[in-house]
Amino acid sequence: MPEDMRLLIVSKVGQNSHVDYFNTVLTCRSLSFRPDNPSVAKDLNLSPFVKKPLLSNQYESLMDACLKADNTDAHFVKGMIQFFQSQNQVLGLHHIHIASKSGHLQGRYIFGVLLMAIGETDKGIKIINNLTEEKELNCHPGDGTANTVCSKCFHFFLLTDFYTMMMGFNNLLD
Numbered sequence: 001m002p003e004d005m006r007l008l009i010v011s012k013v014g015q016n017s018h019v020d021y022f023n024t025v026l027t028c029r030s031l032s033f034r035p036d037n038p039s040v041a042k043d044l045n046l047s048p049f050v051k052k053p054l055l056s057n058q059y060e061s062l063m064d065a066c067l068k069a070d071n072t073d074a075h076f077v078k079g080m081i082q083f084f085q086s087q088n089q090v091l092g093l094h095h096i097h098i099a100s101k102s103g104h105l106q107g108r109y110i111f112g113v114l115l116m117a118i119g120e121t122d123k124g125i126k127i128i129n130n131l132t133e134e135k136e137l138n139c140h141p142g143d144g145t146a147n148t149v150c151s152k153c154f155h156f157f158l159l160t161d162f163y164t165m166m167m168g169f170n171n172l173l174d
Contacts, residue, residue, distance in 0.1 A: 012043070041069035046077060050106060053080040075099040076107040083114070105131065
């Protein structure tokens with residue numbers, strides 16, 4: 001099988017499941033498609049880091065490779081770490097903005113919330129309101145209940161996810 005075809009297969013595995021990707025790399029060392037390969041790093045699924053950004057501090061080389069390859073999850077995670085842990089709001093907002101522009105849903109939500117927090121209220125509201133136009137994100141489409149939020153709504157999910165993530169950051173301060 002040609003090298004580029006194997007690379008494509010391994011990068012797709014990494015895009016769908018970080019566990020399967022690492023198992024593939026561990027069992028087939030001859031493939032040598034490590035995360036420092038830009039084709040793999042760009043699409044690598046970093047969902048555990050998106051859920052708990054502080055975990056990424058233990059994987060600096062992986063994060064650097066993914067950032068260099070312009071991985072959307074990596075930009076989101078780097079932005080969260082910079083904004084909330086390192087107190088570098090400018091760099092944090094920059095990375096979250098990159099993730100937001102690339103279509104990262106949590107990135108768009110957080111970017112909208114942060115814009116509202118720094119006084120860019122109209123821009124923030126516009127970004128958050130545009131999330132409800134995404135396919136399958138609004139569980140009350142067109143029923144006249146624009147202000148209804150239930151536990152199935154995307155906004156509720158993101159707010160809960162954001163709260164849980166922030167509690168992880170707060171544990172550092174204790």
